Amino acid sequence: MNSRSANSATALRRLMTEYRQLTSGGSPDGMFTAGTHQFRVFGVGTNVPSSGPISESDFFTWEALICGPKDTPFEGGVFAAKLTFPTDYPLSPFKMKFDPPLLHPNIYPDGTVCISILHTPGDDPTMYEQASERWSPVQSVEKVILSVISMLAEPNLESPASVDCSKLYRDNRAEYERQVWSRAELFVVT
Amino acid sequence: MNSNKLKILLAQDITDPSDFPKQTPLLRQLDSAARCPICADYFDGPVSLICGHSFCSMCIRSVISSSSSKAQCPTCRQNTTESQLRPNPAIEDIVTAWKPARPFVLSLAKHEEDRVAAVSPAPPKKKRRPSPPSPAGPSGIATQATVECPVCSRLVAFEEINEHMDNNCEATDSGKPSSKSQKAQWSYLMGQPKSKGKEKDRADAEDRLPKVSYDILKDKQLKDKLLEHGLPTTGDRAMWTARHQRWTMLWNANLDKSAPKRQTKAGILKELKKWEEERKAQKEKPTVDESHLKTHSSEFRQLIAAARSKAAITECVDAPSGSSPAPRLPSEDDIIVIDSDHEAE
Numbered sequence: 001m002n003s004r005s006a007n008s009a010t011a012l013r014r015l016m017t018e019y020r021q022l023t024s025g026g027s028p029d030g031m032f033t034a035g036t037h038q039f040r041v042f043g044v045g046t047n048v049p050s051s052g053p054i055s056e057s058d059f060f061t062w063e064a065l066i067c068g069p070k071d072t073p074f075e076g077g078v079f080a081a082k083l084t085f086p087t088d089y090p091l092s093p094f095k096m097k098f099d100p101p102l103l104h105p106n107i108y109p110d111g112t113v114c115i116s117i118l119h120t121p122g123d124d125p126t127m128y129e130q131a132s133e134r135w136s137p138v139q140s141v142e143k144v145i146l147s148v149i150s151m152l153a154e155p156n157l158e159s160p161a162s163v164d165c166s167k168l169y170r171d172n173r174a175e176y177e178r179q180v181w182s183r184a185e186l187f188v189v190t
Numbered sequence: 191m192n193s194n195k196l197k198i199l200l201a202q203d204i205t206d207p208s209d210f211p212k213q214t215p216l217l218r219q220l221d222s223a224a225r226c227p228i229c230a231d232y233f234d235g236p237v238s239l240i241c242g243h244s245f246c247s248m249c250i251r252s253v254i255s256s257s258s259s260k261a262q263c264p265t266c267r268q269n270t271t272e273s274q275l276r277p278n279p280a281i282e283d284i285v286t287a288w289k290p291a292r293p294f295v296l297s298l299a300k301h302e303e304d305r306v307a308a309v310s311p312a313p314p315k316k317k318r319r320p321s322p323p324s325p326a327g328p329s330g331i332a333t334q335a336t337v338e339c340p341v342c343s344r345l346v347a348f349e350e351i352n353e354h355m356d357n358n359c360e361a362t363d364s365g366k367p368s369s370k371s372q373k374a375q376w377s378y379l380m381g382q383p384k385s386k387g388k389e390k391d392r393a394d395a396e397d398r399l400p401k402v403s404y405d406i407l408k409d410k411q412l413k414d415k416l417l418e419h420g421l422p423t424t425g426d427r428a429m430w431t432a433r434h435q436r437w438t439m440l441w442n443a444n445l446d447k448s449a450p451k452r453q454t455k456a457g458i459l460k461e462l463k464k465w466e467e468e469r470k471a472q473k474e475k476p477t478v479d480e481s482h483l484k485t486h487s488s489e490f491r492q493l494i495a496a497a498r499s500k501a502a503i504t505e506c507v508d509a510p511s512g513s514s515p516a517p518r519l520p521s522e523d524d525i526i527v528i529d530s531d532h533e534a535e
Contacts, residue, residue, distance in 0.1 A: 008468065008472065009468070010229055013204070013229065013230075013231060014228075014229050016204045017206055017231070020204050020208070021206050021207075021208055087472060088256070090228060091252060091253060091256050092256075136262075136264040136265070136267065137227075137228040137249070137253055138227040138228060138264045138265050
């Protein structure tokens with residue numbers, strides 16, 4: 001119907017800028033920096049989440065490493081997520097998928113993150129979200145990751161992506177935390 | 191596929207506010223204030239919305255035309271329409287001055303950072319000392335003394351001030367990058383077209399194109415609309431609509447730029463062509479990726495087998511009634527096509 005003015009050159013440029021911003025300065029409060037496998041600027045090991053393209057030939061797929069926020073069952077873990085950017089980015093939001101999947105009320109069992117900031121005002125899978133908290137082209141990878149970090153700490157039970165997990169979280173918090181941990185331990189690597 | 195383009199981009203220096211040292215937060219702020227929040231590049235034909243937020247003309251037009259629901263300001267989400275866009279020449283002037291001045295200011299800031307680092311913790315240094323409109327040629331040399339012209343209050347190098355005033359405050363001929371555009375702007379203000387041919391081309395380009403409801407147009411009318419602007423009429427109706435839409439967008443965005451920065455019609459046509467080629471290249475990409483087919487190959491095979499057995503049964507049922515046309519046995523290829531169609535949706 002309406003022609004999305006897909007312009008991958010614009011998307012690429014914007015991604016490069018965002019990547020530069022993430023690598024060179026990080027967020028003002030130092031909450032995370034970025035890097036790629038290619039360039040070896042990873043900040044893992046220390047308590048630093050990072051993000052960047054997986055390979056040099058495809059700038060539209062990034063990997064982000066996110067630290068579990070403090071005082072949550074995710075504390076102490078580093079979780080990998082794949083970010084997939086559309087060719088008309090930033091008109092459309094990117095997709096974020098934890099791999100391996102996390103146990104969390106707002107994360108689908110396959111790992112895809114369900115968060116209002118990654119939904120365009122047009123589509124509303126849960127019919128709950130206000131337009132004010134949706135994706136807009138002025139959002140950025142950095143802002144989304146910060147939102148996801150705060151979502152990890154405070155799940156939004158009103159629009160669960162994983163109903164079972166949401167129920168578990170509400171009714172039996174201790175069991176939820178235990179399961180999060182045992183799952184996370186499964187994926188402890190290098 | 192993209193790697194070529196990527197290499198070109200990597201070769202280009204992508205600038206970013208964080209180029210400036212941390213000790214000069216105001217310079218960072220200045221640099222990011224000169225950038226469009228959508229494309230993160232310097233404003234290109236900046237326009238303001240009714241809420242006061244500014245974007246590149248092309249950026250905001252793309253957002254407005256692509257949003258499926260009501261168009262909103264990307265920053266504050268106030269409702270907006272394309273007719274509310276107003277060119278913002280003030281920002282354009284700032285960007286025009288800042289872009290060439292930036293490398294020089296950056297080198298000064300870096301220099302200062304090194305100096306401060308060499309000395310012990312020194313008091314915070316002065317920021318923004320060199321004013322942008324004087325991007326002196328060979329950087330590194332300390333700024334020549336500049337004085338404010340008493341007539342036009344522009345900053346002029348001391349040794350050039352007399353010449354400057356003699357020339358009725360026309361920009362001096364020291365080959366400054368900004369002087370050229372300033373001259374052009376003056377001549378624009380005074381109504382003296384600099385180069386007649388181009389100016390004329392721009393003058394009759396003054397009208398913005400209205401929005402078109404493509405759905406109510408007949409094919410012929412739509413074609414006429416394209417021909418009116420000298421656009422090609424190849425492709426199908428969807429292609430025409432997209433082409434005309436893009437053309438309108440490019441055309442109107444071009445008008446949001448100040449006159450000396452505008453492109454000629456040929457330039458816009460070229461841009462449209464580039465866009466079409468890119469669009470075509472994207473469409474030709476396979477919509478189903480190989481890995482997906484591979485990982486689910488067993489399921490696909492099962493589905494094909496199931497469909498085949500079903501087809502066989504219907505054939506048996508249909509066979510006795512000879513009048514009906516023999517049902518086509520779906521070949522493997524057919525089924526895959528159907529599958530991939532589903533993927534595309």
